[in-house]
Amino acid sequence: MSIIYLLLAISIVIAIGFFIVFIISVKKGQYDDVYTPSIRMLFDDELVKETKQTNTTKTEKLN
Amino acid sequence: MSKKKEATTCYHCGDLCDPIEIFSDEKSFCCNGCKTVYEIFSENDLTCYYDLQSAPGTTPSEISGKYDFLENQDIVKKLLEFDDGKHQIITFYIPTIHCSSCIWVLENLNKLQASVTTSQVNFPKKTVRITFKSDDLSLKQLVLLMSSIGYEPYISLEDYTSGKKSIDRQLIYKLGVAGFAFGNIMFLSFPEYFEVSEFWLDRYKLVFRWIMLLFSIPVVFYSGWDYFVSAYKGLRSKILNIDVPIALGISVLFLRSVAEVVFDLGSGFFDSLTGLIFFLLIGKYFQQRTYSFLSFERDYKSYFPIAVTRIDTYKKEESVQVYEIMKGDRLLIRNDELIPVDGILISGNALIDYSFVTGEAAAVQKISGDKLYAGGKQLSGVIEIEALRSVEQSYLTQLWGNEAFKENKVQAFNSLIDSISKRFTIIVLAIAFFSTAFWLYSDSTKALNVFTAVLIIACPCAIALATPFTLGNMLRILGQQNFYLKNANVIERIAKITTIVFDKTGTITTNKKSVINYEGEFLSEQEETLLFNLVRASNHPLSRQLYDTLSVKEIIKFDTFEEVIGKGIEASYKGISIKVGSAKYVNYKGEQNTLQTSVYLQIDEKYKGCFNFQNTYREGLNEVFEGLKSNSKIAILSGDNEGERVRLTSLLPKETTLLFQQNPQQKLDFVKDLQQKGERVMMIGDGLNDAGALAQSDVGIVVSENINVFSPACDGILDATHFSSLPSYLNVSKKSLKIIKWSFVFSFIYNITGLYFAVTGNLLPVIAAILMPLSSISIVVFTTIATGYEGKMLRKN
Numbered sequence: 001m002s003i004i005y006l007l008l009a010i011s012i013v014i015a016i017g018f019f020i021v022f023i024i025s026v027k028k029g030q031y032d033d034v035y036t037p038s039i040r041m042l043f044d045d046e047l048v049k050e051t052k053q054t055n056t057t058k059t060e061k062l063n
Numbered sequence: 064m065s066k067k068k069e070a071t072t073c074y075h076c077g078d079l080c081d082p083i084e085i086f087s088d089e090k091s092f093c094c095n096g097c098k099t100v101y102e103i104f105s106e107n108d109l110t111c112y113y114d115l116q117s118a119p120g121t122t123p124s125e126i127s128g129k130y131d132f133l134e135n136q137d138i139v140k141k142l143l144e145f146d147d148g149k150h151q152i153i154t155f156y157i158p159t160i161h162c163s164s165c166i167w168v169l170e171n172l173n174k175l176q177a178s179v180t181t182s183q184v185n186f187p188k189k190t191v192r193i194t195f196k197s198d199d200l201s202l203k204q205l206v207l208l209m210s211s212i213g214y215e216p217y218i219s220l221e222d223y224t225s226g227k228k229s230i231d232r233q234l235i236y237k238l239g240v241a242g243f244a245f246g247n248i249m250f251l252s253f254p255e256y257f258e259v260s261e262f263w264l265d266r267y268k269l270v271f272r273w274i275m276l277l278f279s280i281p282v283v284f285y286s287g288w289d290y291f292v293s294a295y296k297g298l299r300s301k302i303l304n305i306d307v308p309i310a311l312g313i314s315v316l317f318l319r320s321v322a323e324v325v326f327d328l329g330s331g332f333f334d335s336l337t338g339l340i341f342f343l344l345i346g347k348y349f350q351q352r353t354y355s356f357l358s359f360e361r362d363y364k365s366y367f368p369i370a371v372t373r374i375d376t377y378k379k380e381e382s383v384q385v386y387e388i389m390k391g392d393r394l395l396i397r398n399d400e401l402i403p404v405d406g407i408l409i410s411g412n413a414l415i416d417y418s419f420v421t422g423e424a425a426a427v428q429k430i431s432g433d434k435l436y437a438g439g440k441q442l443s444g445v446i447e448i449e450a451l452r453s454v455e456q457s458y459l460t461q462l463w464g465n466e467a468f469k470e471n472k473v474q475a476f477n478s479l480i481d482s483i484s485k486r487f488t489i490i491v492l493a494i495a496f497f498s499t500a501f502w503l504y505s506d507s508t509k510a511l512n513v514f515t516a517v518l519i520i521a522c523p524c525a526i527a528l529a530t531p532f533t534l535g536n537m538l539r540i541l542g543q544q545n546f547y548l549k550n551a552n553v554i555e556r557i558a559k560i561t562t563i564v565f566d567k568t569g570t571i572t573t574n575k576k577s578v579i580n581y582e583g584e585f586l587s588e589q590e591e592t593l594l595f596n597l598v599r600a601s602n603h604p605l606s607r608q609l610y611d612t613l614s615v616k617e618i619i620k621f622d623t624f625e626e627v628i629g630k631g632i633e634a635s636y637k638g639i640s641i642k643v644g645s646a647k648y649v650n651y652k653g654e655q656n657t658l659q660t661s662v663y664l665q666i667d668e669k670y671k672g673c674f675n676f677q678n679t680y681r682e683g684l685n686e687v688f689e690g691l692k693s694n695s696k697i698a699i700l701s702g703d704n705e706g707e708r709v710r711l712t713s714l715l716p717k718e719t720t721l722l723f724q725q726n727p728q729q730k731l732d733f734v735k736d737l738q739q740k741g742e743r744v745m746m747i748g749d750g751l752n753d754a755g756a757l758a759q760s761d762v763g764i765v766v767s768e769n770i771n772v773f774s775p776a777c778d779g780i781l782d783a784t785h786f787s788s789l790p791s792y793l794n795v796s797k798k799s800l801k802i803i804k805w806s807f808v809f810s811f812i813y814n815i816t817g818l819y820f821a822v823t824g825n826l827l828p829v830i831a832a833i834l835m836p837l838s839s840i841s842i843v844v845f846t847t848i849a850t851g852y853e854g855k856m857l858r859k860n
Contacts, residue, residue, distance in 0.1 A: 004267055008274065012247070019243045026235050036186040039163045040170065043115075 074113070075101050075120040076213075100212050104168070107175050112168045119164035120213050129397070130210075130218075132370030132382035133203035141223050142202070144192075150180065151197040155209070155216035160189040169214060176200060176208055220385060221364040234351060238344045241286040244278040245337040251275050255330045256829055272324045275333040283317050287340045305484035305527055308491060312522025313340065319515040332519060335831045339524050342839045346531035350538075350551045363438070363460050363751060367403050371396070374447065385454050392450045402439045404450045405457045407432065411446030415439040438751060459727070459751065478555050479800060480530050483807060484523065491521040498822045509824045516826040520817035524835060525810030525842040529803050533846040537799045540854035545782030546792050553778045556762045557796040562742040563691055564734060564756065567701035567711075569749035570766045572678040573783070579612050583664070583672010590666055592616040593634075593641045600624060601632045605662055606643075609674060631662075641666050646673075678707060683787025684714060690790025692716040696742070700725045700733060702752055731755030747789075751775050788857075795857055802849045806842050813838035 025031070072078065074090040075097035085092045088105065092098040100120055104112055112119060132138055145152035159165070166184045169191050173179045178200035182193045191214075195205060206216055251271045294310035297303065313336065320331030370382045372395040380395060385403045388394065393409065396402055402415070413429035417439045426442050429435060435448055437457035454460060495517040502510040534551030541548060548554060565571050586594065595616040598606040621634040631644015642649050642665040649665035651673075660676040681687075691697060698720035699711065705723045712721065722733065730748075734756045737744050746753065746760035749767065754775040757763030763777040766786060781789070817834050820826045 005270070008270065012274070015243070015247055019239070022239050022243075023236065026232055026239065031232065031235050033185040033187060036166060036184055039166055039186065040184075042163070043167050043170070 073097050077120075096213070103175065103212055109168060109171060109174060112164050115167055116162045116164040119162050129400075130203050130206050131372065132368075132384075133201070133206060135370065135382050135384070138223065138369055138382075138384060139202050142218065146197070149196060149198060150194055151202070152192065152194045153202065153205075154190050154192045155206075155218075156188075156190050156222075157209070157214050157216050158189060159214055160184065160186065160191075165214070168212070172208075175212070176205070179205070218369060219365050220367040220369055223369045223384070234344065234348055237286040237289075238341070238348055241282050241337060241341040241344055244282045244286075245334070245341045248275045248278050248333045248337050251278075252330060252334045252832075256832070268330075269324075269327065272330055275331065276321060276324050279317065279320070279333045279337055282337045282340050283313060286344060287313050290343070302481065303485040303488045305480050305523060308484065308488045308521065308523050309343070309527060311488075311518055312524075315515050315518040316522070319519070332831055335519070335835045338832075338836055339522060339839075342524060342836070343527055346528045346535075350531035350535040363463060363754075366401065366438075366751065367454070368401055371400075371403055388450050388453060390450055390452060394448050394450060396441045396446050396448060398441060398444055400441055402435055402437055402441065402448065403457075404437050404454055405452045406435050406448035406450045408435055409447040409449055412443050413441060413446050414443040416442050463754075478530075478552065479803060480526070483526070487523060487526070491518070494521070494818065494822070502824065506824075513822060513824050516821035516824070517818060519831060520821045520826060520834070521814055522835075523810070523814075525813060525838040526807055528839055529806035529810065529842050529846055532843050533799050533802050533806065533850055536847060536850035537795065537853070540850060540857065541792060541795070543854075544788065544792070544857060545785045546779065546788075547781075548779040549777070553762060554796045554799055556743075556778070557745065557793055558800045560695055560743050560745040560762060560793070562696045562698065562737055563745045563747065564698045564700060564737070564760070566730070566746075566748035566750075566753045566756075567699055567707070568678070568703055570747055570753075571684055571699070572680055573768070579609060579674050579676055581672055581674050583670075586671065589639075590641075590671070592619065593636060593639065593666065594643070594664065596621065596636075597624075597632055597634050597641055597643055600634070601626055605660070605676065606632070608676065609662065639667055677710075680714065681783065681786045687787055687789050688714070688716050688719075691793070694793070695745075696720075698722070698733075698737075700730050700756070702726065727752045727755045731759045734759045747781075748775075748777075791857060795853055798853050799850065802846060802853070805849070806846055809845060810838055810842055813841075 071084065071091045073093035075092055078093045085095060085098050087098050087101065090101070092101065097120060104110055140146070143151050143153050157169075160169070166186055169184050170182050172182045172193065176195075178196040180194040180196065182191055184191045193205065206218075209216055251274055254268070254271065290306045290310045290313060293304065293306040297307055316332050316336040316339070320333050320336060323329040323331045367385060370384050371388065372380050373383045373388070374380055374393040374395055383392075388404050394404075394406065408429050408431050410431060413433070413435065414426050415429055415435060416426045417436070434451070436459060437454070438459040495514055498517055499510050499514040502513045531551065534554050537554055538548055538551055541554075591613070595610070595613050596619050598610045598613070599618075600621075601607075619636060621636050624632075624634040626632045627644070627648065631642060631648035633640065633642040633644075635641070643662060646652075646661070646663050649663045649670060651663050651665070651670050653670070661673045662676070663673045664671045688697060696718065697716060699715070699722070701707075701721075701723050702725055703723060708721065708723065715721070725733070730746075730753060734744050734746055738759070738761070744760045745762040745764065746756045747764045747766060748754075748757055749765060753763075753765075757765065757775060757777045762779070764779045764781055765775065765777040766781050766783050768783045781792075813834065817826075817831075820830055
């Protein structure tokens, strides 16, 4: 039954992993503007239709 | 006003194509600007812009010479966010962003200009962040490009002085930590809830508890730290604020839980502890999210330009930063530019609009040698002035030195929750000590247990949540009704107002429409046609207003036409001459009402009559005053002359104070005076001239025709179209306070129930774990429903 220690450790590591991902996403500014991405998403199709250019990824490179 | 013209609307901006209509690609446009933008888009395969939203554009404005200051590298450096020599990043504020097409076109800027690497729009804030290659594209070129497609960035002195802005994400981190720990602790304490006495669970209980303890440490010392800080600050200034019992509750919860785990006495209250902090932070977050596209902190800096053109001794023009202007400098002020410093007019036709500074609606004519004050806007052509003072010492900007601008209204206000928490804390502490004393006497082993249990259960979680949720909700409801408040605290302050002070021009009158009545001889059909065509050709504000009120006539072409800037216009058609302008211009020597803005008409050298411009009061003004007078006193301050006194008096309730020709400082003093008499003053104004009074008042509200245009520092912005709803907004603020009071009653019931368990020494972790979230959630539900109901009633009216 000492397997429970391992299971606990794994579950906590996974939980902390997600937590770190959350912190990174906040740091990158994902929560600064929660409105525009919902509209931007709708444009991606139109960009492909209109032009042959590759879709510009709009991630912020600098913080 | 009477636009009966059946005109098509512009394909680009949706305005009426009137009086001119331009065709291109079988589409009609209202002006060349709109047509050019369309052409730029169609050349670059960006016509999708028009598919997303019909008529999404804005007309580009004339900007030649306006951005020359962007050649000055020192200024550019201050504006840039990032610069590595090759790439530069800048964030522009663009007031014209208003629909999804705007987002689309701004994020596809690189199709217009390949040197733009990326551009990202933040729609709620109306900003765009652009990365571009600085070798191929200068900042000035970028700004010109954006202006050419109708997205002119707004660059003001504020951008220059504020420096790099950092976004405060502390609360989200804290909320994340608390939520993360809360969820995990709930899982880990599941076995305890059901009191399963299974062998293996019993054996590993201790491990679970220690992990919970570890999880709770960052919650208490990071997420909940603000409550300790605030409680400490409160105690130091001898105030028992709501954070004192919260901090007390948190620390007792934590200490007792740690003690239980360390000495193996029980499972502790880690779930309640983290849940409590998590809920409190949600409340905080909810209250904090307001309108990012509005700014309530503006001063003159957001209105003033960054740089002006200085003419040096060798007649050379150069752009200088406004802070570098010194006494004696010669400055060039172009059409539509703001005068940044007090100065003397040297040359040019000065027609200055002082509405920013004084609230006086009509522009004033100045001649060479006259003194010009900072904040005035030049309306006709280029002028040259000599600076008399530096920016900070100018008449208008000195106002910001007043201490009214340094005061913190939130701190000065004793809120409802503060007064309740004071009594609450004392009662809780009294109960804790009495019950401990009782148990010490009857069963001393339980005494400590009871003491901590009372403090835990009495932690005013629900009380602390009632205010942010009620006011936060109300803030959003009022926002939907176009009444934007700075923060939740403002609602509480509005509910306590006893006197309301209005500014006149622009606040209770509209800027857009004015009533014009004609005094004089009857005009024949032909004469009316001449007049219509004459004012149509002029761009003077008064001509535009007059044009809007005249009925439409046939369009004719004059033989001669002349506009004498600052005086009037004249033209001739088939031997008939017509002159419109000032009394002097048309040689009218009769009686004049100097208090009124009038335009005089002369046809064939014969005086015909004059047009008097009167202010129009906002619709529903009477009802507003009727609605307000029962609960508060009303006063009106005006920067204007007394021309309107008689009309105004007839509109107002009897006891209204009416003061004319008030300068910004006098307005401030008037408000201060009322406050010293014990009144709680709400100031309702519109421009920089009210800025002092707005800052001094308990609640400063700005009425704005267009909320995207800048308004001075204030506590709330009211969309002018909703002016008549003002009394019901005040009413609903009072109701919000009632909702909060009811929530308090409910949370007291919970507290008393909990106290029963605590005082009798039977508080089990599971009861605390049920009771605390239950009380919090029911308060949230109650306030949401109650405010939602109030909102519904508000919409109905």
